[in-house]
Amino acid sequence: MSLPVDAGSFDLSLLGWDDSLAAELPEGTTPARVARVDRGAAEVIAATGQYQVQYSAQVRRAAAADPLALPCVGDWAALRALPEGRHELVALLPRRTAFVRGGVSRDSRGGLSGDGQGQVLAANVDVVFVAEPAMHATDLADLGRVERLVALTWESGGTPVVVITKTDLLHLGLDDLLDDVRGAAPGVDVHAVSAMNGEGVDEVRGHLSGAKTAVVLGPSGAGKSTLVNAMAGAEVMETQQVRAGDGRGRHTTVHRELIPLPGGGLVIDTPGIRRVGLYEMSDGVDLVFSDIEALAQGCRFADCGHQSEPGCAVLAAVDSGELAERRLASWHKLQREAAWMAARTDARLRSEQTRKWKIIHKEMRRTGRNRP
Template sequence: MSSPVLSGSYDLSSLGWNDSLSAELPAGTVPARVARVDRGAAEVIGADGHLQVHYGARVRRAAAADPVALPCVGDWAALRRLPEGRFELDGLLPRRTAFVRGGVGRTSRGGLSDDSQGQVLAANVDVVFVAEPALHATDTADLGRIERLLALAWESGGQPVVLVTKADLIGEGLDFLMEEVATAAPGVDVHAVCSLTGQGVDIVRGYLGGTRTAVVLGASGAGKSTLVNALAGETVMETQQVRAGDGRGRHTTVHRELIPLPGGGLVIDTPGIRRVGLYDMGEGVDMVFSDIEELAERCRFADCAHDSEPGCAVIEAIEDGTLPERRLTSWNKLQREAAWMASRTDARLRKEQQNRWKVIHKEMRRAGRNRP
């Protein structure tokens, strides 16, 4: 595979390149932004536009140690020119933000489950659009999925926004659905969108512009690619109708892709997400359940578990109808999962440290035997 020499004809500042990133660029390399990834290679947007590059040895070693270090759509990459004239992806610049999900690994040879390993779905994003479809009036939104994606969105460092897509299909039930979704997303903007009629598309576009980057996340059939096409003003991603009978979407988009928009800004389309595991949670879950956190401050006991303790403000809110019981159930579930993931991550890191010390001690013993 050959790559063109980057001559500087493409304005990388339109993709978000700035002086801060320039200061991080290793000597002897040129910048490009990752638009799409494949096994061992990536499509990047460099000074001459799009080109394909393979991963260098440095990147492969880093990714073998930690999958989060794999190049991802939205990353800024350092490309190094090889003697034969082509470029390779030599390293990644520090990420400003990253949307990472957990629980996507397989069993490791060390006996520990790699469920604690993460996968970066999008990097250097300013806005995280969580798309939830309004299919028909008898359906309710998957509020648990929304809460889970919002926890990861808050943790990513991007601004979360919920989009109730296909809003034209629900009719008079839209207002009720919007209120229901709003209860699962305190402090987050919630908008109704219909990409086919144009409803809400300008509102979505308002979050972009300049060099801001957004990622659209959601289940298959949520209308993510249709929305991206509406934002782009042309068909840049293939779309399909949901399956007849079960209303579920097909996986039309099979890869993540960074798309510069004609009016400014960039958007990352993603395949439908089936599994959304939490990863390395800080305050993400607390942000999603800020209503429960505020109520907990009024509980009689500081260590209240919100179960059967006297003076529990959370239980009182459920009893008087101001807090849906479903919210407390979901909060407990995500808190347990976040704690479990933290314990698995700690165990994996301890195991990796033990393995490193074994290698060091082995080398020390070998050096001792070889002394004259």
């Protein structure tokens, strides 16, 4: 898709450019915002137009050393003009927010595996629309997936908004479903949306104003592109129907892409995500499970793990029906994953530090600098 940028006339403040970003811009470079990334190159929007740019050697080295340094959609970048008339991306400006997923997958035995490294899905995002279909195949909305994405959103620095899509397909039980979703995301705005008939779209669109940026995240088939089109009031993203037979969505969107919306605001559409691992959690899980954190204040032991300890107020709440057993099981699962990812990250950092010292010592022995 070609963004509506006229050469020499685009106001970058409409994309969120301000004085604090300008203060970070390296001397002799031009600012631009990354609208799309594809195979070592980026499509960016600058004041003078829209460009395809390659990465400088410095940017490539930084990304090779740390995947989080790889340019992604939403980044603000510094461009340098090349003699032949092209532009090169030479630096990324500091990110205000970053939605990062961990490199976590399931191994053949059903356990967690991964390299402890993360991937930035979107940068400098103000709002994260967690899109979850009211029905996916033959199942209702996945509350565990909502909890996971909301936890990552809080950790990113953005504001989560849960959007239950395709509500026109659920003829009974919508109110109960929305109550369950609100219980899974305490304190988060939850909207019921049918992009096909326009219900709820204005409420979702109301979270964007001025130059705010949102990203839409959710599984394939959640209707993310349809929602983006509804907010834009035009067919800006290609859509497809859910596959017949298994009810699963097709991967229509294959790139993350920044879309300026008429009337202000920007939205990043994303491909469907099957699994999103946690990454360097601090407060995200606690915020999602604030109800469990509140109940835990009544536990006999301050370090209660809510497993089988005597005097556990959380287990008592499960027994009484005040807290859903599914909710506590989800808390345990995310706590274990967050601890596992932290351990993997620490191990990777220790390994990198050891490798660096081995290189230093090897060089010292080679040059004889360690001799008296």
